[in-house]
Amino acid sequence: MSRLVFSRKPARFALARVAGAIMPGAGASVGPITVEPDKLLPLPTPEWVRLRPRLAGICGSDLAMIDGTASAYFDPLVSYPFTPGHEVVADVVTADGDGDGDGNGNRRVVLVPVLSCVTRGIDPLCPACAQGQINLCERVAFGHLEPGLQSGFCTDTGGGWSNEMIAHSSQLVDVPTDLSDEAAVLIEPTACAVHAAARYTGDETVILGAGTLGLLTLAAITATHKTDRRGPIVVTARYAEQKRLAKELGADVVCSTDELPRWVRSATKSLMVGDQLTCGARHVIDCVGSTDSLQQALQVVAPGGDVQVVGMPSNVSLELTSLWHREVAIRGSYAYTHPDFHTAIDVIRHHDLARLLSATYALSDYTDAIAHAASAGRRGAVKIAFDMRGK
């Protein structure tokens, strides 16, 4: 076996949705994900190279796809069948077929998985890509690649949950030699967090959720804003290990979601009208993306404040009257730009984030790996990844 493949099989997709609703991660055993032998992918242009993944993380968006809860919005933005995996640290396979990024001159890289204009051979670049904002690329379904907003969702590129994939040279960021693979596999999600943290204002801030994304967003804020913190950072966490880590990473307050309104009320000297705070936090970063989390964000955000949606939402149902009445803005936060990767490396060094990689699995144990990732918080884990180094 050498790669995991996700196919368009509606019946299995439905089965995965049912199984995932009963037991998160269970979609892996009944859904349209299968193990298949290696397939040599053609290189679209000479600027493309082959990668041999070393570690590849399991992301929340991967889990949503496997359990059938991902939004139909993505249907035209992915191409089947594809190999998942966009959090990738890999070796570049050289012309002679070698690929051991062992520090002896071979390249060990992390992937910038966004498939933007440059990777798709589109010229001229779209306005966003022209400004370096590849995460806002307008052409992710066009060009000489099949649709796919990122590697790991595109049939032409393969993905990290395999022993081989391909990438455009612009997608590669060299891993400094002092960084372990375990640290490097966290660079991509940390870059997401760095991108989100760029909107931090220094005012009182709430981070909803202390899974990987919540913790990394917290880490990015505390590592990159050491001197301009005026208000407290309040983080909601469900599990003991998440609470411990959030404290370690610099949260001023860590509490449960039930306790959050009281903490924010107290920290912002707010009054209450019914369940609604009259004041609140200027900035709420939702790293969960559920109906409940977004509704709570609107409950605790200040009038005129910002709710930043970092966790991938799907279909949600919200009472938006307070958004209208209090002139609250909701803004998405997707992916990153190239500079965010370099900042992410600094954040990882600053907080020694390799410790957030809790467990790795061989590709052959993918059902266990996905089950672990789907219940990571409850099991005291943070990030789960596949380890291909034994192959």
Next chain:
Amino acid sequence: MPRPGFVLEVDRSTPSILFWRGENFSLEKLPAGRSRVIYPPEPLEALSDIDGAIRHALANPIDQDPLATQLFPGMKLTIAFDDVSLPLPKMRRPDVRQRVIEAVLDTAAQAGVDDVHIIAALGLHRRMHEYELRHALGDRIYDAFHDRGMLYQHDGEDHDNLSVIGTTDEGEVLEINKRAADSDLIVYVNINSVSMDGGWKSITTGLASYRSLSHHHNPETLENTKSLMGHRHQSALHTSVWRLGKVLRDNGPKIFQIETTLNTDMFPSPFEFINKREWEWTAKDRATFVGTTKSLNHTPIKLARKIFHGIEGPHQMTSVQAGETEAVHKITLEHVHRQQLMEVQGQTDILTMGIPFVSPYNPDGVMNPVLVMCMGLGYLFNMYRNKPLVREGGVVIMTHPCYRDFNPVHHPSYIDFFEQVLTDTTNPAEMSRKWEKQYAEDEWYRHLYRTGNAYHGVHPFYAWYWGAHGLQHAGKVIIVGGDPPTVRRLGFTPATTMDDAFEIASDVVGRSPTITHLHVPALLIADVQ
């Protein structure tokens, strides 16, 4: 003839001893040969003619002219009364306050006084609900005065209606209710449940502001209050309050203090077994105990609370005296001591106490974990004169479920205190320095205190400070049967059973410690020799 207090030396034939556990009880076997149980004196006989005694006190005050001669048409008369925090449990109707105030109003009416305001002297406690005011004052007074705006509750945050009376030599500012301050006469109606109540404390706390209370309701003062229920010179709190009382006497309005004392007949049928000594339990008492505890084991906690808070105690009056504050209070204390004081020889290594469902700060509410601490270390620990029942560095063992449950209407700031402050520190001085101001000045708490039925934002600090001396004195505090994470949050040690608690305590006091159990309920002051 009621029997005096009794210290039982536990031997092999001693039956298991009753312990409160919140809204339930347990029977615990104490080690023979080194344990003793302190039973309070039995309830004194009540006055046979209560209304006659009240009229007599008003007509024959101590060191003052009769009340009737101090009243005149056109005068401003303010009647202030102790709030819902006592007596516990609430008194069977008619409440003493109703009886006294009706007598005062009759006297005022005969004198042609029509500018009469009645104020609940609640300090920074929660406002009383209407049903509580009706219970304390009777429907006749409530209906006649409330809707005309002449019966209301003190508001320690209504700065337009507070008045500075003066400042002590120590710089303590006395700021009290403006209506009271501007009155020609304040009649204060007190119930002196325990010896720390009454005297100058009535007005200087019950009608005061946060600014004024903070002079003595603070960690330093309460850590130096070495005997809250005993001699005044051992209490920094009372020393401060008496200084403020002098300012009130010299610069404030004329005061006619009426103090009452009650006997310790606290629980009616079918709960009489609670008041009895276990070896004197009848078959009926034992059956009632078994039936009660087994039923409570299967009763939802909210229903159990409703049952217990619905209890109305007989609480019969044993004295009433009126007149000049200090002279009256001196006699009041004699009556309190006659009922509650008993001699106990020597201190002990371990003090055990059952924590009941109610404290002065949760009538008709939840005994939250902060109040468990306050009841144990603030009240029961302090029921002594001379020196504490437990030696310095000894162990205090309490029994209570210590559930993480709060009444959000009565105790909103307690919830935040538990989550914010106690996760940061349990040290009274440190929490005072770091957190008290934020809570005291929180606009939301202020709003709930002023318009709802919430204790003032600072009140959980006061509840914690109340136990400051006990915290400082005890080497370890153990709670048996408490929710372990909640107990740890308080800074205490959880234990599953009393035997476990003794085992844990052995780290501090060795394998053969002496043990003293303070039998609760019924109030007593242990005069420790």
